[in-house]
Amino acid sequence: MKKVRIGVLGGHRGTTMIEYCKKADNAEVVAICDKLPETLEAHRQKSEGMNIALYDNFDDFIQHDMDAVVLANYANEHAPFAIKAMKLGKHVFSEVLPVQTMKEAVELIEAVEETGKIYAYGENYCYMAAPYEMKRLYAEGKIGEFEYGEGEYIHNCEPIWPKITYGERNHWRNTMYSTFYCTHSIGPIIHITGLRPVSVTGFESTMNERMLRVGGQKGQFGIEMITLENGGIIKSIHGDLYRDSVWYCVYGSKGRMECAREDAEAGHTHQIYVNCDEFSGQYREKHIESYRPVREPDDRDFGHGGSDFYSMYNFVEKIRGNGQADIIDVYEAMDMFLPGMFAYRSILKGGIPMEIPNLRERAVREQWRDDTACTDPKVAGDMLLPTCASGTPDIDDGVYEVVKEKWEKMKVDGKIHFVASKAGV
Numbered sequence: 001m002k003k004v005r006i007g008v009l010g011g012h013r014g015t016t017m018i019e020y021c022k023k024a025d026n027a028e029v030v031a032i033c034d035k036l037p038e039t040l041e042a043h044r045q046k047s048e049g050m051n052i053a054l055y056d057n058f059d060d061f062i063q064h065d066m067d068a069v070v071l072a073n074y075a076n077e078h079a080p081f082a083i084k085a086m087k088l089g090k091h092v093f094s095e096v097l098p099v100q101t102m103k104e105a106v107e108l109i110e111a112v113e114e115t116g117k118i119y120a121y122g123e124n125y126c127y128m129a130a131p132y133e134m135k136r137l138y139a140e141g142k143i144g145e146f147e148y149g150e151g152e153y154i155h156n157c158e159p160i161w162p163k164i165t166y167g168e169r170n171h172w173r174n175t176m177y178s179t180f181y182c183t184h185s186i187g188p189i190i191h192i193t194g195l196r197p198v199s200v201t202g203f204e205s206t207m208n209e210r211m212l213r214v215g216g217q218k219g220q221f222g223i224e225m226i227t228l229e230n231g232g233i234i235k236s237i238h239g240d241l242y243r244d245s246v247w248y249c250v251y252g253s254k255g256r257m258e259c260a261r262e263d264a265e266a267g268h269t270h271q272i273y274v275n276c277d278e279f280s281g282q283y284r285e286k287h288i289e290s291y292r293p294v295r296e297p298d299d300r301d302f303g304h305g306g307s308d309f310y311s312m313y314n315f316v317e318k319i320r321g322n323g324q325a326d327i328i329d330v331y332e333a334m335d336m337f338l339p340g341m342f343a344y345r346s347i348l349k350g351g352i353p354m355e356i357p358n359l360r361e362r363a364v365r366e367q368w369r370d371d372t373a374c375t376d377p378k379v380a381g382d383m384l385l386p387t388c389a390s391g392t393p394d395i396d397d398g399v400y401e402v403v404k405e406k407w408e409k410m411k412v413d414g415k416i417h418f419v420a421s422k423a424g425v
């Protein structure tokens with residue numbers, strides 16, 4: 001079968017997907033788009049001798065003859081590009097997050113339904129080895145019915161802030177709210193259980209010096225306490241606490257499964273621990289299985305514990321008609337994202353629980369079609385939200401100038417490079 005022809009918007013994080021396409025036997029990269037000249041130039045040098053067109057704007061890029069696009073542009077600007085791309089006949093792989101307003105959520109879902117194009121949400125953490133094995137075991141009934149789960153995505157980005165915000169006051173990483181970047185912690189639990197979230201209560205930390213001194217305008221971390229349709233509860237935490245953590249744990253009616261913590265040096269998200277009974281009430285004294293799950297194809301040489309490989313592999317295979325391909329569709333993307341959005345509404349209302357709308361139902365969509373509430377002044381109109389509950393902090397221009405100077409120096413020192421990172425953010 002012919003390779004799927006892919007174009008990539010956003011040449012920073014998008015490098016990972018470009019590398020996937022260059023190595024894969026099921027896809028090829030045919031076009032790259034980035035508005036930054038130095039990013040395009042880096043990709044020109046790395047692609048010499050390959051037939052890859054370079055664009056500096058989306059409108060020309062999207063006219064290129066290709067089957068699918070990867071959207072690795074700003075995290076709060078994916079939906080409008082996804083909708084345009086699908087309406088022009090392209091399948092879409094969207095980086096996190098899927099939308100930034102309820103209006104966009106409604107429009108994105110309807111664009112998928114109207115065009116019939118494949119939309120895959122790139123929540124790569126779902127495909128890390130241990131959480132992915134948890135999904136397989138959960139489907140087998142290994143731990144019984146879901147009762148409680150925890151997801152953690154802690155990344156102290158202060159040291160790399162110049163490299164990821166370039167000193168731009170209005171960069172999305174500076175203007176997002178505490179519970180916006182929520183799908184790395186919530187997503188895997190949703191993908192494991194397949195259960196829909198129905199309500200959420202949000203919490204945010206106060207602002208602290210580490211964020212303020214680099215120009216971040218959100219509370220340091222956010223928490224979502226989410227109730228699922230079966231009554232089970234998820235605790236999700238994400239943000240910039242001092243020490244990093246990616247960790248998942250799921251309790252069911254017959255036991256528990258979890259991965260290793262990074263600091264434990266016991267295999268991290270590659271290692272799974274399962275402690276369960278054969279039936280509820282058996283109470284065996286101790287029955288722990290611990291192993292490193294393997295999958296076919298087995299490719300760990302990609303970023304984020306190999307998960308960057310599987311999210312792209314499944315997207316491409318879905319386009320090729322592979323019935324085994326496991327993508328995160330637009331409805332599941334909303335199940336991962338809306339808890340963060342409504343957790344923030346909960347925070348702004350003093351911590352009351354909020355119902356999470358089920359946008360699978362057309363009638364429900366009508367209530368949200370004009371809701372532009374978000375922290376991005378470009379799209380919020382008169383529904384602009386503050387970046388934290390105590391109000392958007394007033395940060396001096398000098399803070400952004402210092403970050404910009406550091407970024408410029410990193411460029412001169414060659415400390416930025418457009419290669420697929422194994423750690424990533």
Ligand SMILES: NC(=O)c1ccc[n+]([C@@H]2O[C@H](COP(=O)([O-])OP(=O)(O)OC[C@H]3O[C@@H](n4cnc5c(N)ncnc54)[C@H](O)[C@@H]3O)[C@@H](O)[C@H]2O)c1
Nearest residue numbers: 010011012013034035036072073074075095096097424425
């Ligand atoms: N899944 C993960 O593990 C992971 C890791 C890192 C980043 N991300 C996601 O990847 C995306 C990109 O993040 P990033 O770290 O590369 O930083 P970024 O958001 O600063 O970079 C976006 C890139 O897209 C380009 N761009 C933005 N708008 C454009 C437009 N309209 N036309 C042309 N080019 C445009 C920018 O010049 C920049 O190079 C974000 O959505 C982020 O959430 C995901």
